[in-house]
Amino acid sequence: MKCTGPRLLLWLSFLLALATFCFTGFSHNKGWFDVPTNTKSPSFSLWYVCYDGTWRECESVMSEDDKFGYAVAIHIARVLIITSMVFSLALTVMAAMTLMGSYKLIGFTYLFPVVSGLCCILLLVGCATFEGGVRLQVLDKMIKINEMDLKTKTYFAGYSAWISFGLSAINCVINVFLYLKTRYETYI
Numbered sequence: 001m002k003c004t005g006p007r008l009l010l011w012l013s014f015l016l017a018l019a020t021f022c023f024t025g026f027s028h029n030k031g032w033f034d035v036p037t038n039t040k041s042p043s044f045s046l047w048y049v050c051y052d053g054t055w056r057e058c059e060s061v062m063s064e065d066d067k068f069g070y071a072v073a074i075h076i077a078r079v080l081i082i083t084s085m086v087f088s089l090a091l092t093v094m095a096a097m098t099l100m101g102s103y104k105l106i107g108f109t110y111l112f113p114v115v116s117g118l119c120c121i122l123l124l125v126g127c128a129t130f131e132g133g134v135r136l137q138v139l140d141k142m143i144k145i146n147e148m149d150l151k152t153k154t155y156f157a158g159y160s161a162w163i164s165f166g167l168s169a170i171n172c173v174i175n176v177f178l179y180l181k182t183r184y185e186t187y188i
Contacts, residue, residue: 007099009178013112014095016171020119020164021088027081027161030058033135033152035142044138045157046078046130068141073133080126081161087119088168091175109182112175120172123165130161 030050034043040051048058065071094111135152143150 006178006181009174009181010095010099012174013116013171013178014092014099016167016174017088017091017095017116017119020123020167020171021085021092023160023164023167024081024085024088024123027157027164029157029160031155032130032158032161033154035139035150035152037142037146037150042138042142043155044134046074046081068134068138070134070137073129073137077126077130077134080122080129084119084122084126084164084168087115087122088164091115091119091171109179113172113179116168116172116175120165120168123161123168127161127165 028046030045030048031043032045034041042064043050044061047061049061049064050056050058061074062071065074091112094115098109139150139152
């Protein structure tokens with residue numbers, strides 16, 4: 001099978017969608033950020049908050065809502081990030097089906113930039129909601145409690161979420177090129 005320009009773009013789209021799905025999954029791990037203090041430093045993720053630094057004795061992140069007041073932001077971020085995983089998985093499946101020769105998707109390559117664009121927007125809004133609604137809320141409350149200037153430290157889950165957004169943005173551009181190259185094609 002000859003490797004044409006559109007086929008190469010389709011492979012790139014497939015690999016980036018798969019990587020986006022994986023990194024979005026990693027963003028659900030423990031350790032999005034913490035607020036280092038002289039006392040117990042809380043570490044936050046989408047699902048847990050821990051005070052021991054080892055991520056062994058953790059509670060539901062919602063159990064600390066009365067102290068920090070971030071429940072709405074947590075729920076919005078969770079829904080957006082999980083929904084973006086659905087879109088990245090759909091894009092992965094669509095690209096795999098097209099690579100395996102599903103001619104049903106050849107005339108519908110406009111779906112690729114639409115799905116990747118939705119995934120990108122959902123990740124951007126989900127990450128920004130978590131950063132603004134949770135991280136800044138927690139930091140503000142911790143500064144008021146400790147009466148000192150504090151900074152947060154980002155960990156694996158936080159980096160994974162932002163990497164998945166970057167990958168989905170690149171994939172969106174690749175899928176626009178894919179659509180422009182294949183809009184009149186009958187074979188990729």
